[in-house]
Amino acid sequence: MGPDVRVRFAPSPTGFLHVGGARTALFNWLYARHHGGVFILRIEDTDSSRSTDANVEMILDALRWLELDWDEGPPTPGYRQTQRLPLYRAAAERLVQGGRAYYCDCPPAQLEAERKAAEARKETFRYSGRCRDRGLTAGALRLRIPDTGATVVEDLINGRVEFDHRQLDDWILVRTDGTPTYNFCVVVDDVDMRISHVIRGNDHLSNTPKQVLCYEALGFPVPVFAHVSLILGADRARLSKRHGATSVQAYRDEGIMPEALVNYLVRLGWSHGDQEIFSRAELIERFDIKGVSASGAVFDQTKLEWLSQEYIKRADRARLAALVRPFIAEAGLPAPDDARLAPMLDTLRERAKTLREMVEVGRFYFERPSGYDEAARAKLFTATGAERLDVLIDRLPAVEPFAATAIEALYRELVAAMQLKLVDLAQLTRLAITGRTASPPLFDVLALLGRDEVLTRLRAARQAIGAPA
Known part of the structure; x- marks a missing residue:
């Protein structure tokens, strides 16, 4: 095409x-x-x-x-449309000159009374057409609708739709104050812009016969219609x-x-x-x-969030960092440079459905914990926990390089010596570093935060337990 x-x-x-x-x-x-x-x-x-x-x-x-x-x-x-008013005036004059539109001076109160009477009879209100042949030169401008027949629309989505002219009104093109109506503007604009296909919501389907008759009255081809479900x-x-x-x-x-x-x-x-x-x-x-x-x-919000997470997982590192930064700022948090932020976000991709959620689940990257999970604190911040933190504070400074694999090697060495499970030391560390019981892989988190920040947080947790290290 x-x-x-x-x-x-x-x-x-x-x-x-x-x-x-x-x-x-x-x-x-x-x-x-x-x-x-x-x-x-x-x-x-x-x-x-x-x-x-x-x-x-x-x-x-x-x-x-x-x-x-x-x-x-x-x-x-x-x-x-406010820049196109001369076009509407010219089209209105064309319809008047061609006998396809006429002026109406029926008082609004009279029309409203007739509308209510039709409703009382459970009938569709249709303007009587009393001004059709009066030859008025002022008032509201109405399109002359055929009394018989039907307008047929071959809709690309809804198929053949037929509108009986007996159910249509001689609708107003231009109000008494000179302002054009929506349906009239749409037709004139679509003609002027050479619109070939009108794709819109099906709440506009009822407007279509009015607009088709207006296209025909102006002598222009009718576009193809496709009305999308709500x-x-x-x-x-x-x-x-x-x-x-x-x-x-x-x-x-x-x-x-x-x-x-x-x-x-x-x-x-x-x-x-x-x-x-x-x-x-x-x-x-x-x-x-x-x-x-x-x-x-x-509309399924859960499905949308699932898709959002899928795109978070696939996003380019630099672009993801750029998208997340406004949410970090909105939360009032300091943001690291891209070289540090991008790998931090990599650890959060599987844990967040939205960019805002990425900031929340990864908040510990941007600020130190202001408190600790109460249940975990009662379980882990004990005298034994203090002793284990003392060991970590003593041994972590010697880890070289301060990378996930080297940190993990130290932890495995320590739990073997202490006859513990890795989870025992890891959960204590996680609580001390993040204030939470869940996080991305712990050794990645420690490496990304850096040695100095990790030691600062471990010392703060140790102090929260009791006597300082």
Whole structure:
């Protein structure tokens, strides 16, 4: 298909980017990249009461974090609806001149009364069309909908969908104050940007017949539609804040790996055999919008975290260090240089599902323990424990090099001489060094902390038991 494929993601900047919107952006991006087409970012900011520049930047930042680059869009002018008002006015005039739209001055109170009356009769409200032939030159501008027939949409995901015109309204294109409505702007923008395929959430499916009739009234070809199922919570209701985190920013703040969120979102409703983990190149090669399910997909936080850990395990050392640093800073902890940080993180890859969790489980790398696990302290910080710490404090300075294998050799020598199990001396050391009973492999931890820091912590633990060494 090549450059003839032109798709768009058109968010409204009213808040953070929802994961449902991110998945829609991802499907559009993959479709464009798979076909060698063009991915356009358009900002639908006509809701002046809620659309802000700060919200626009949050959306752009979320897309950049997901590495969904756009071929056309901000900051280039002309990709925000508020910059395109002359286009809407020209299209409205074209519809009026062609007899496909008319002005209506029906009072809102009258229309609301008619709507309530229809609801009382359990009927769908449909504007009566009383202003169709009055020849008004001002008011709200309505599209003239055929009284008979149907609009048929061949949806790439949902198949053939038919909309009876008797159930449609002569919907408003331009309000009485001159502002264009959402459905009208979308059509004009898609025509102007030569959009070939409209891939969006199926909550927009009900808008499609209105938009198709508007395309036809303007005399332009209708794009191909694909309406993606909604993302559901565990209760199979539409995913919302009551289910927990729902925005890309929230998952970023949790420390989810960006490629994990991409991988997870694309698998919500799309699959390729039993494969769970995809590289970016594999997704581009294999993605097919026709393979997206029409059924709603349930968001599984546990699965997302599993994927995040898989990507943590596979991450390049330098990149992982760069991703973790902001979380170390947020925790108020000092961070070592990359030469020391990268191997520390290597020991945590199997123990953390998120970048934030890496900092928590590896906190002992960045600060000395402020206390000790109470149950372990009662068991290990005894007179016998003090004697064993004294031996370690005496013998560790002579270990050369201060590396995991040499440290382990000393411990095995000591436990043989003391007639202990290795775990006895190791658990005492682990508690003294980390304040915890669980950690990455102990000898790796000791080597990474360095001789001076290890001795400082052992002496602090010895002092916590009683008489100083």
